[in-house]
Each structure stands twice: as C-alpha cells, then as structure tokens.
Amino acid sequence: MNILILTGRFGMGHVKCAEAIKEEIKHKYPNSNVTVIDFCDYCFPRASKYIYKGFELCVFKFYDAYNKLAKFSNHLNCVPFKRMIYNHMEKLMSTYSPDLVVADLPMCVQYFSSFKKKHRVKVPFYVYITDITIHKDWISKNVDRYFVGDRICKRELIDNGIVDSRIHVCGIPVARSFAGGTEQPKRETNVLIMGGGLGLIPCQETILSALNNEEGVTTTIICGKNEALRHEIISKYKNINAIGFTDRVSDYLKEADVIITKPGGITTFEAIKARTPLYVIEPTLEQELGNSRFIKRKGLGVIVSNRDDFNVQALLDFVHNADKINKIKDNMRVLSERFESSNPVDYLEVA
Known part of the structure; x- marks a missing residue:
C-alpha cells in the first residue's frame, strides 16, 4: 500500500504531525510505503524558502497583522495558481501511485480537493486538522475523512456541511515517544x-x-x-x-x-x-x-x-x-x- 502525506513548514507542528502519522502507520502496517512531501518545497522549489521566511517574520514580528489576515482570508474562496499546481499534482500521483492521500495543511486541502474533483480522482483523501479551531481553508466536500482534536472541532465541521460519520475525534497525532x-x-x-x-x-x-x-x-x-x-x-x-x-x-x-x-x-x-x-x-x-x-x-x-x-x-x-x-x-x-x-x-x- 502506498500512502502520500502532504505537509509544510508553516510552523513545525504540521511536519511533526505528518511524521507522527507516518510512524503510526508503519508501526501497525510495516509493509506500507509512506512518503511525506513538503508541499511548498515540491510546488515552489525556488520560492519556498522565501515563503517560509516571510511566514516566520509575520508570526514572530507582526502577529496582529497575521491574525487580521487570517480572519480576512476566512471569508475568501479562491485557490490561486491552479493550473501550475495541478501539473505538480499529476506528477505526484504518477510518481507515487498512492492508495491514500493524507494532508495536514490547509493549503494542501484546498489544492488537492480541487484537483480531486476536477480530475475525478478516486483515491481516498483524509485530512488531519492541527489546531482546535477551524479555518475555512480546512473545509472541502471532497475530503473523505477528517481527523480532529476535539468535539468542538467536529461540531464546526458539521455546521459547515461535513457529514458526522466522516469526522473522527482522535486528538492531534504526536510521536509515540511522548x-x-x-x-x-x-x-x-x-x-x-x-x-x-x-x-x-x-x-x-x-x-x-x-x-x-x-x-x-x-x-x-x-x-x-x-x-x-x-x-x-x-x-x-x-x-x-x-x-x-x-x-x-x-x-x-x-x-x-x-x-x-x-x-x-x-x-x-x-x-x-x-x-x-x-x-x-x-x-x-x-x-x-x-x-x-x-x-x-x-x-x-x-x-x-x-x-x-x-x-x-x-x-x-x-x-x-x-x-x-x-x-x-x-x-x-x-x-x-x-x-x-x-x-x-x-x-x-x-x-
């Protein structure tokens, strides 16, 4: 079984979560092939380091502006650079032939769910939400299952049209060593x-x-x-x-x-x-x-x-x-x- 996990270094929490998911899979299903991909590095190899540096600057120096931007973006409904990203998605699917795609980053959710719908991809798509609060970018009807940290998070998803049976309250995955x-x-x-x-x-x-x-x-x-x-x-x-x-x-x-x-x-x-x-x-x-x-x-x-x-x-x-x-x-x-x-x-x- 081939499993592809999409993540990114917008704070190391997403990468830690992805590695914890991989560890959990390999512990119980050791014959699985699990690949973790930094989505930003993969899609924007020349620009990713500047994107990450800009994010860190906003978080540590201008967090008020970051919060306002987060609230503002919660009212938007756009997925930029679709054509370019779709080309990268096609290459990913061809290279890794996944039986399951997992994401723990809102950017990945929007891009892959849009790609899945447009190209009628049948591969299951699971999403792990890495905070208790829900941002609009986490939400898509093309996600097959959600994994969340708390029942409050589950309720927010249900209020946004996600079916109850597709949501699992499992906490946020962390390494087994903890x-x-x-x-x-x-x-x-x-x-x-x-x-x-x-x-x-x-x-x-x-x-x-x-x-x-x-x-x-x-x-x-x-x-x-x-x-x-x-x-x-x-x-x-x-x-x-x-x-x-x-x-x-x-x-x-x-x-x-x-x-x-x-x-x-x-x-x-x-x-x-x-x-x-x-x-x-x-x-x-x-x-x-x-x-x-x-x-x-x-x-x-x-x-x-x-x-x-x-x-x-x-x-x-x-x-x-x-x-x-x-x-x-x-x-x-x-x-x-x-x-x-x-x-x-x-x-x-x-x-």
Whole structure:
C-alpha cells in the first residue's frame, strides 16, 4: 500500500504531525510505503524558502497583522495558481501511485480537493486538522475523512456541511515517544520551558529569575536554535539548565511536572500524551487562542490571557501544588482514553 502525506513548514507542528502519522502507520502496517512531501518545497522549489521566511517574520514580528489576515482570508474562496499546481499534482500521483492521500495543511486541502474533483480522482483523501479551531481553508466536500482534536472541532465541521460519520475525534497525532510520562515520586518538581524554535515566551526573564531562586524546583529551558539566548541564560542563571536544539524533547517533557509554553496544537497534544500540565502566558495567534480555550475547558492547565495579569507567585504556587497537578494529569488521561484511532489505514476498509 502506498500512502502520500502532504505537509509544510508553516510552523513545525504540521511536519511533526505528518511524521507522527507516518510512524503510526508503519508501526501497525510495516509493509506500507509512506512518503511525506513538503508541499511548498515540491510546488515552489525556488520560492519556498522565501515563503517560509516571510511566514516566520509575520508570526514572530507582526502577529496582529497575521491574525487580521487570517480572519480576512476566512471569508475568501479562491485557490490561486491552479493550473501550475495541478501539473505538480499529476506528477505526484504518477510518481507515487498512492492508495491514500493524507494532508495536514490547509493549503494542501484546498489544492488537492480541487484537483480531486476536477480530475475525478478516486483515491481516498483524509485530512488531519492541527489546531482546535477551524479555518475555512480546512473545509472541502471532497475530503473523505477528517481527523480532529476535539468535539468542538467536529461540531464546526458539521455546521459547515461535513457529514458526522466522516469526522473522527482522535486528538492531534504526536510521536509515540511522548507516551508514558513518569509517575514516580520525586524529591523536586521539574519545570520545562519551551517557546518554539526561537525559545521565547512572554515574561521570560521574570519567570527564569523566580525559578532560578526557588527551592525544590529543577528548571530546564529548551532554547531551540537561539544560541544567543542559551548562552545568556547560562551566564545569568546558575540553577537553570539551558539546552539548544534537541531531538530529546519527548524525554524532557515526560520528566517534567509542568510545561510553560506556547499553546500550539502539536505542543498541547504532546503534553497531553506525556501527561504534563500546561502553563500558558498570553497566547497571541488566532489558533493559539482557540487551543487555550480548549486547555481551559478540559482542565489541562493554567491560562494567563494577558502578560499584565501574570503573577509570579501564582506560578510558583501552581508548580508546588501537587494535588492540582495530579488532577490535571488525570484529566489528560481521561481525555486520551476517549480518542478514536488516529491511524488512517484503520478506516480504509470502511471508506
């Protein structure tokens, strides 16, 4: 069986999700041929690096403009460069001969669903939505099955005309390595700080200063590719373990009792799988706001909506509150037990 997964580096969450889907398929169906394609690299090989850099600039420097553009685009109904993209789609289908096409990026959903309709493609097309909120670009009647993180997401799809039986609440797929957080008693509370690829979170200096001087707390911050930040932390905070880019995120997350982070869809569900309570300060992007509402509604952590409302003592109280932390861990366990299978091949026989 040949399976093609279409994704892109608009935030690394989509790529992580694609790799997790591939891992899940290969674990259960080892003879499957699974190929992950960066859609932007494939269709725009000369321009993709500039497209990605422009996206990062908008997200990190001009997020207000990014949010306004996202809201505006939600009212549009256009798929540009169709003819050129269709040529790439034909080449993809010819090269890989997929029995199933999967996408976890809105751009891929619109282009492939349009291609599928125009060329009467019979190959099943499954879509994984990587946030709790729904953007119009995720929605197409030509998608055969949707995989979503929460029932709220499922309801939004149904309200937009997608048939109930085609939607599966499975959580957002994350790597298998995140499963099985430690439940052993510890002498100290482990706090993990992650702020994405640049390692930045709101109120960072205040948080680090407080945790650096707090007894009974071991703090690790993952700085990603921001080496300047890592060296600054090492020089200023002797009790903070600052590390750079690492492929051991799952190990650090499973060891942590609390994670202070941005509420990206993938990060949220990595924490759920590891049973690590979330502490979020000032979510900014539209999808982060939706994910934060989900975290609060399901009792998966603490949300501080505005940095002006941040209180460092409240953070320290939370870090030391074993009863509250254990309650959140239990909420995560119960939520996970209700998820359907996230393996797309499981659904092919009844497609």
